[in-house]
Amino acid sequence: MTVRISELSVVGPAGVMVEPLSATVEPGATLALIGESGSGKTLTAKSLVGLLPRGFTATGAAEVGGVALPLAGGESAWRAIRGRTASLLLQDPFTSLSPVHRCGDQIAWTVEAATGSRLARSERDAVVEARLAEVKLPARAARAYPHQLSGGMRQRVAIAAALASDPQLLIADEPTTALDASNQAEILDLLRAVQVERRLSVILISHDLGVVRGRTDQVLVMREGHVVERGETASVLAAPSHPYTGALIEADPVVAAQSGTRLSPAQPVEGELVVRVMGLEKSFGTHRVLDDVSLDVSRGEILGIVGESGSGKSTLARCVAGLEHEDGGTISIDGVALAPGRASRTPDQMQIVFQDPYSSLNPMMSVGAILAEALRVAGRDASEVDGLLETVGLPAQFVRKRPAQLSGGQRQRVAIARALAPRPRLLICDESVSALDVSVQADILRLLAGLRDELGIAVMFISHDLAVVRMIADSVVVMWNGRVVERGECRDVLTAPTHEYTRLLVAAALRENTAPQIGRE
Amino acid sequence: MVAVRVLGVLGVLWVLSMVVFAMMYLAPGDLVKNLLGNRPSTPEAIAAVREQYRLDDSVVEQYLHWLGGVLTGDLGQSIRLQVPVIDAIGDRLPLTAALSALAFLIAVAVAVPLGVRSAVKAGGWLDRIGGALAVLGLSAPTFAVGLVLLYLFAYYVPIFPIYGGGDGGLDTLRHLVLPAVTLALGLGAIIVKLTRTAMLRELESDYVTFARARGLSPRVVNRLALRNAAIPIVTGASLVLTFLVGGTVLAETTFALPGLGTLLQDSVLFKDLPVVQSLTLFVAAVIAVIALLADVAYLLLDPRVRRQMGAAS
């Protein structure tokens, strides 16, 4: 049941998107496709199930266990292949299941599609229960609607649904990227266990080297449609031969966490105090989001704030910024207490850089207009725009561009430049690098560290990923359910976590599984 | 949540009832003369009118008296027809209801499948025809469509009768075909647009890609998408209703059908205030109730909202 791909190429309206590519995947083995956005890895995956977007065509040949895939074929040719021969697992479990159908039904459809006959009610319940058991879910999950399950559980349902037709090849497209850190390793190890059990061939697509390490046998590194490196996963990661792979490994926060390297040396906190937060409280309705949160940030310090979604870290940032009104506690800047809300704050006190570089710039304004406006509120002249662009490493001709013409990393640089324009005392980065490719992420992190060194600015760096935070933060605060559960020097928190939740985050940062190991290895 | 919606609807109707009541006072001309119509203005007749509308009481009392009448089914006397308004409306209601129902059935039966096919084969010939029909249906005034059909199928090729409501049963149905088709074109245009947009959005969603990747047949996939698309389609029902009310008046006038639409038009032109008031209120109430039903259907269609409901109650 070997999967053989030879000279597979994808052509789109803008030219060749994937250069001819060949690979072999043995039964029970996993091939990793690694690359950043634009590398062509997702198009490669979609071409193997005949789901390329309109205007894209695939050429070459591919076979799974002797069955040739109709790469250039139409819908009807593909229908016999999809499900039974090859199946695709998508990235986002929040959107890949129909919200108005029960999970059990969605699994049962795959079974019915593969067998070509409708199941009787009792038979159907038994089949669904068995499929759910395989992904370690209780039978009652069949009655649930997707919104009633957590992200990790939804992805398990999706895996059960994708495997319900017993395919020989499973293509998993970034299967854990949308999940919380503590769920990622669990899902990956589940996939691995199921795969070993079934002798299933898997093509795992990821941007995340930490995911690939230890869970895949072979790896293909792709860049802008080309395969730049291939080989045994362990040897490629240990000794990359192509400079791109090397740079990618160097930029990867998980690899860095595993090896202990940083982008900027940790500095002792000794500057004057800029921000003091004391006993902050905030509730949305009856739900308590912040519970007695206190912290200090000093001049020249990068304070990392780590927690998963729902931990209250973003609400904390928004309260400090004045975008959200706290219910109790005090926030003071340079010793002066601030009333809740924006009205009591000035632009030169703090600025914020948001997560999503695509929506944080006004699409109808040019880069120059955006920056000039920010300079004007601080009483600075619009002629300083060029200097501002230079500070964030962008050429002066960007003044005339609109946000839509920029890449994600470039947009985030513009957003940082805008935040720096009023010369703030505190810069708040709310998941500012989470939406970026690892290499771009490393660039932005380096930029932030450099700005701290040059301008002596205080930084609150908020992230869900401890691996990213430890690359630049001097000290760390760990939040869980609205409370600070751990704080201290970055190195100490990582090496000797005291709270159980921190231990979980550290394991997640290293992409280790904290749940009991299943399967081989 | 349903309780809040019901209260909201009652609030709207209450405000409307005041506006409608005020219509009597705001209408130009002398109130008593308006209410007398073309009856002779003898002192006795004037006294009778003043007595009937309690014109000697305060405005608040008059309103309460009138509202009490409306709530107990006493809508007053038609000036033009000299019969109780409730009878005038009751006589005309069945024809209008039949016309609306027929038009709605035709529109849904044609437009929903057309919208689905247009979305599934976006850019195909059926999509183009559907798109052209939708633009035409939205742009062509109902009466213009009616007149064209009338000219073609009642005069040029006399298959259908020119006007009137028929003698009941199959004859009435025959009289209703052209007006119903007229109305259905506009209705269908709205429904095609709603369905196509909703289906396109669903077909591009991840769960459809995932369903296709698992080998589900196109039939199952389309059913799955339509089930999800049903939510925005049903929510758009208010658009359809608004069109239907205006369209019925026009279609009935074009084909001289003795329904509520022509009753309204005649009453407006004759300034038969009691009938106009009652009809306005009646239509508003029907619309409010149907919009409420659409909201309830929305709750039933979407398990996410259903759960919030369960948590709230």
Add this chain to the structure above:
Amino acid sequence: MTQPLGASSLTTSPQPPALRGPSARRPRRRRPVLVALALLVLGIAFGAAAFGSLIFPDAMTQDILASQLPPGSPGHPLGTDELGRDVLQMSVAGARSALLGPVIVALGSMACGVVLGTLAGYQRGWIDFAVSRWTDLLLALPVLLAAIVVSGVFGGGYWVTVVLLIVLFSPSDIRIVRAGVLEQSARPYIEAAQMLSLSRWRVMFRHILPNVTSLVVTNAMLNVAFALVAFSSLSFLGVGVSPGIADWGRQLTDGRAIMFVNPAAVFMPALLIVVVAVAANLVGDWIGQRLSRVGEDVR
């Protein structure tokens, strides 16, 4: 620092456009020929509205022949109407009254929508509550029904109808603008503007409004079409345009009496209304697509 901040060997070029979202919702693409044709139709129609009285100055005051001629009669290519006036001349002369009202209605309702919708969507609070209840109330009334009742009972004429239709059309504009403003307000770029302590007026009209323009303009074009249909429907029912004015809707109403003698007396104005309304619809969709592409967010 030895190298510019953050620049590294890895800095990648912007993503190839082809990858950017074939999944992005693709509205039906209007063929350019069709759009050009629609623009031409609108040009001619508005030309007739502006200069029609110069071409046929005496359309309304022709000698009444008292004979109703069918289409193709000598000197009267489209025949004559119930008063013996030339249908072609009447159709040109009727453009002004038929188009002026709808355009004013669309513009007036757009103005209401922009002002009230922006205030309600951005300021929230009591102003949002008041505006939303007002639109709820008006939306519970079918436009045509309300227009018939009000202009029928209170008398009215052309300008009263215009004002009435502005009031009745505005709720949809208000809702569309409000929803657009609400959606934009939740985006980080608005919070970034708030972080700069910009005045609320600047945020509303400099930052948010340009991003909802495509919605507003598209809806205004569609409103021209709907208002054109509404005006002619009211004329058809005997309210709205008073007799004695050259107007397509009026022509239709009056021409019904002689529909079987000279069908052109009815179908010519009907055709004009439909063609102009279709053209306005097409152009509206096209403008909407073009404007939304200007600042198009890639995702």
